[in-house]
Amino acid sequence: MKLTLTSLCIALALFPLHKAHASAPATLLDMPLESLMDMQVTTASRFAQKASQAPSAVSIVTAEDIRTHGWQSLAEILGSLRGLYLSDDHNYTYVGVRGFSPPGDYNNRILLLINGHRVNDSVYDQALVAHEFQIDTALIERVEFVPGPGSALYGSNALFGVINVITRQGADLQGYELAGGLGSHGERQRRATLGHKQEDGTDLLMSISQVRGDGQDWTFPGSGTASGVDGEQSDRFFASLEKGAWNLNVSYVNRKKQVPTGAYGTDFNDPANATTDGMGFVDLQYRAAANEKLEWSARLYYDQSWFTGTYVYSGVHNRDEAEGARWGGEWQAVSTQFDRHHLVFGLSYREDFTQDQRNFDVAPYASYLDSAHSARKYGLYLQDEWALTSALTASLGVRQDHHSRAGDFLSPRLALLWQAGENTMLKAIYGTAYRAPNVYEMYYTTADALPNPDLQPEEITTYELIAEHLDPRGIRLSAGLFQYRICDLITQKSEAGMLIFRNEPHAQANGLDLEAERLWSNGRRARVSYTLENTEDGSGNRLVNAPRHLFKALFSTPLFDTRLRLGTELLAFSQRRSLSGGHTAGFGIVNMNLAAERLLPGLEISLAIRNLLDKPYAVPAGSEQSVDALPQTGRSLRLNLAYRF
Amino acid sequence: MLRVLLTLFFSTLPLMAEASAADRVEEYELKAAYLFNFAKFTEWPNNARSGPLQVCIVGRAPFGETLDKMQNKTLGGRALLVRRNPTESELGQCHILFVCASENERATTLLHALRNRPVLTVGESEASLQDGMAINLSLEGERLTFEINLEALRRAQINLSSKVLRLARRVYTEQP
Numbered sequence: 001m002k003l004t005l006t007s008l009c010i011a012l013a014l015f016p017l018h019k020a021h022a023s024a025p026a027t028l029l030d031m032p033l034e035s036l037m038d039m040q041v042t043t044a045s046r047f048a049q050k051a052s053q054a055p056s057a058v059s060i061v062t063a064e065d066i067r068t069h070g071w072q073s074l075a076e077i078l079g080s081l082r083g084l085y086l087s088d089d090h091n092y093t094y095v096g097v098r099g100f101s102p103p104g105d106y107n108n109r110i111l112l113l114i115n116g117h118r119v120n121d122s123v124y125d126q127a128l129v130a131h132e133f134q135i136d137t138a139l140i141e142r143v144e145f146v147p148g149p150g151s152a153l154y155g156s157n158a159l160f161g162v163i164n165v166i167t168r169q170g171a172d173l174q175g176y177e178l179a180g181g182l183g184s185h186g187e188r189q190r191r192a193t194l195g196h197k198q199e200d201g202t203d204l205l206m207s208i209s210q211v212r213g214d215g216q217d218w219t220f221p222g223s224g225t226a227s228g229v230d231g232e233q234s235d236r237f238f239a240s241l242e243k244g245a246w247n248l249n250v251s252y253v254n255r256k257k258q259v260p261t262g263a264y265g266t267d268f269n270d271p272a273n274a275t276t277d278g279m280g281f282v283d284l285q286y287r288a289a290a291n292e293k294l295e296w297s298a299r300l301y302y303d304q305s306w307f308t309g310t311y312v313y314s315g316v317h318n319r320d321e322a323e324g325a326r327w328g329g330e331w332q333a334v335s336t337q338f339d340r341h342h343l344v345f346g347l348s349y350r351e352d353f354t355q356d357q358r359n360f361d362v363a364p365y366a367s368y369l370d371s372a373h374s375a376r377k378y379g380l381y382l383q384d385e386w387a388l389t390s391a392l393t394a395s396l397g398v399r400q401d402h403h404s405r406a407g408d409f410l411s412p413r414l415a416l417l418w419q420a421g422e423n424t425m426l427k428a429i430y431g432t433a434y435r436a437p438n439v440y441e442m443y444y445t446t447a448d449a450l451p452n453p454d455l456q457p458e459e460i461t462t463y464e465l466i467a468e469h470l471d472p473r474g475i476r477l478s479a480g481l482f483q484y485r486i487c488d489l490i491t492q493k494s495e496a497g498m499l500i501f502r503n504e505p506h507a508q509a510n511g512l513d514l515e516a517e518r519l520w521s522n523g524r525r526a527r528v529s530y531t532l533e534n535t536e537d538g539s540g541n542r543l544v545n546a547p548r549h550l551f552k553a554l555f556s557t558p559l560f561d562t563r564l565r566l567g568t569e570l571l572a573f574s575q576r577r578s579l580s581g582g583h584t585a586g587f588g589i590v591n592m593n594l595a596a597e598r599l600l601p602g603l604e605i606s607l608a609i610r611n612l613l614d615k616p617y618a619v620p621a622g623s624e625q626s627v628d629a630l631p632q633t634g635r636s637l638r639l640n641l642a643y644r645f
Numbered sequence: 646m647l648r649v650l651l652t653l654f655f656s657t658l659p660l661m662a663e664a665s666a667a668d669r670v671e672e673y674e675l676k677a678a679y680l681f682n683f684a685k686f687t688e689w690p691n692n693a694r695s696g697p698l699q700v701c702i703v704g705r706a707p708f709g710e711t712l713d714k715m716q717n718k719t720l721g722g723r724a725l726l727v728r729r730n731p732t733e734s735e736l737g738q739c740h741i742l743f744v745c746a747s748e749n750e751r752a753t754t755l756l757h758a759l760r761n762r763p764v765l766t767v768g769e770s771e772a773s774l775q776d777g778m779a780i781n782l783s784l785e786g787e788r789l790t791f792e793i794n795l796e797a798l799r800r801a802q803i804n805l806s807s808k809v810l811r812l813a814r815r816v817y818t819e820q821p
Contacts (some may be wrong), residue, residue: 523734558734
């Protein structure tokens with residue numbers, strides 16, 4: 001479907017913004033403090049906006065960080081975080097956590113949420129993180145990454161971490177914004193946003209954005225050069241409406257990407273090789289307080305997702321299709337009724353009523369797969385943050401899930417938090433999580449892929465020790481030790497030329513995290529992190545696509561009396577093992593962004609350069625590729641303009 | 646699909662046109678009015694007496710339009726400037742910094758960066774004063790009250806009028 005800006009323009013015309021209201025609150029400012037103190041207050045809801053009430057070493061990225069570093073996709077944001085690494089197969093971008101990013105893993109071990117709403121799809125459990133993600137980075141208020149197993153609160157998929165993307169509100173904009181961008185490889189972006197908050201608290205944000213890109217030419221050893229077959233187009237719409245206790249989110253994305261790599265043995269350099277991924281949801285939330293110490297919220301949602309892949313084999317178009325649809329509801333209560341206890345209790349129900357997959361040749365017609373499935377899931381969870389003493393808090397969480405296909409799961413999580421000194425916090429965490437195999441892993445079959453309906457769920461057990469210290473000079477230090485053990489890891493294998501998913505008995509990751517961050521009062525900021533990840537399978541072999549060392553340094557500073565802001569990042573990774581048993585070399589890339597927010601009133605200009613030094617580098621390829629390593633993007637520039645009025 | 650979503654969305658727009666019930670006082674509109682009053686009765690050191698008086702808000706809360714209205718006011722001949730979510734470089738220029746409860750995790754980092762600078766820091770959580778903020782706003786039943794940390798005021802070289810101190814529910818002379 002073609003998405004244009006016309007619809008938004010019509011909306012803007014129909015919906016004039018009223019900025020000036022003269023009513024009671026104006027006089028509040030003129031009242032003396034004594035009188036104000038006698039006024040009766042309507043309490044605002046105090047629902048925590050945190051991704052997880054459970055303690056962890058949470059990483060937070062704010063809208064300001066995004067502007068400072070010029071990040072244009074969720075993937076670029078995640079790539080800057082401690083311990084995470086990216087791989088791009090020129091179709092999707094994959095996020096590696098704790099040394100896990102095996103081939104065939106469509107980010108399905110990370111739970112991705114938008115304002116608390118699950119967006120991993122119903123067929124692949126896939127978390128889409130680049131231009132196929134639903135939210136334009138300009139609409140992000142903050143991103144919270146909670147590493148570690150999150151099943152005790154969130155159920156399936158939260159194996160390695162939970163990412164919650166919180167969107168901006170109308171009040172943050174209070175007007176209109178038109179934005180456009182041009183970049184290397186024919187990249188064009190445009191966006192129109194309206195934001196408005198009314199006197200009575202009603203808040204509306206609505207945005208439409210488009211990305212178009214021609215991509216670049218890629219040379220793959222043995223295959224040749226793929227030229228003009230790397231195009232991308234992405235259309236997005238997002239809206240949120242908050243009125244009183246109600247909150248409505250509507251989101252839509254449709255993204256088409258040509259696949260230049262000749263994956264799955266398709267005809268190389270044929271422009272028809274492409275995939276289309278789309279998703280949309282409507283989510284309605286209601287929040288209320290029964291009394292001062294008991295608050296609850298309820299959520300009702302409907303999601304739809306679609307995928308079409310076209311693969312050309314000797315001129316014959318093979319079509320791969322998937323369709324997912326689900327609805328669900330959640331109810332959660334937060335109680336502080338009992339002294340020293342902060343209790344969270346919740347129920348959730350989800351019905352994936354469509355989990356369909358088809359694979360067929362268009363002409364001459366031949367069908368290889370036509371499967372329809374559905375699943376029901378319900379869960380029940382309880383978490384208690386219990387202040388044992390003024391310095392010691394225990395966090396106990398447990399969730400019971402029932403999955404109509406995979407069975408029952410109990411996911412406990414225990415943590416101890418010790419305020420060891422005025423500025424020092426120690427945490428010890430034991431966590432568990434699970435992931436039920438998805439319908440793609442169980443039932444997908446074509447001329448070169450086999451199903452495996454006997455796949456078992458994979459389960460993870462983790463132990464973590466974390467120390468955090470805040471130095472009075474404005475320096476934050478953190479160190480963590482972790483051990484992750486996975487049983488029955490679902491892994492894509494190539495057996496006699498056929499792709500199939502199998503349970504690997506064991507895999508394990510041990511490692512440590514170190515991070516230091518400093519914030520200067522003149523606005524300068526630096527964050528440096530190092531992660532050691534040692535990831536092995538049951539026989540002691542290093543996992544594929546798992547760098548042992550990760551180093552990141554981010555620095556930003558205001559320039560010319562804060563008129564300009566410079567953000568730089570250095571991301572460096574050691575070598576990764578590839579499927580053939582070889583290695584892709586370690587590499588370091590530098591990204592830089594220069595942003596001017598106040599050169600002219602309402603105008604924001606930024607210039608971002610990714611891979612500034614044009615470092616050539618490659619990452620291990622999956623078994624569907626004809627090559628062992630995939631080259632990644634070299635130096636690329638992007639110029640962005642945004643005008644607010 | 647998109648057209649359906651859009652239609653659905655626009656059909657909710659008439660909700661926006663409803664008149665607001667003006668008689669009750671929203672918590673954060675009242676909090677904004679408190680901030681304005683604190684500004685009225687605060688004396689900043691010489692190096693923070695030029696330019697507009699900057700009221701900075703870190704985090705998000707339903708302040709309504711009270712903040713915008715504050716923007717049109719002057720205090721002792723100084724214009725008021727409200728900054729929502731100031732950039733790090735703007736932080737140091739704030740005269741009053743309000744940290745919303747949602748941003749508690751960042752509070753300590755912010756405060757360390759502002760240490761000894763003439764900024765009146767105001768929070769709204771139990772830990773605010775322990776974190777080193779000067780004033781904490783809290784609800785007592787349906788009334789909004791505040792506590793003051795004199796040690797933080799001293800560090801920031803800020804004078805708060807006795808009129809305000811008198812109204813505080815509690816004044817700590819040392820860092821609580």
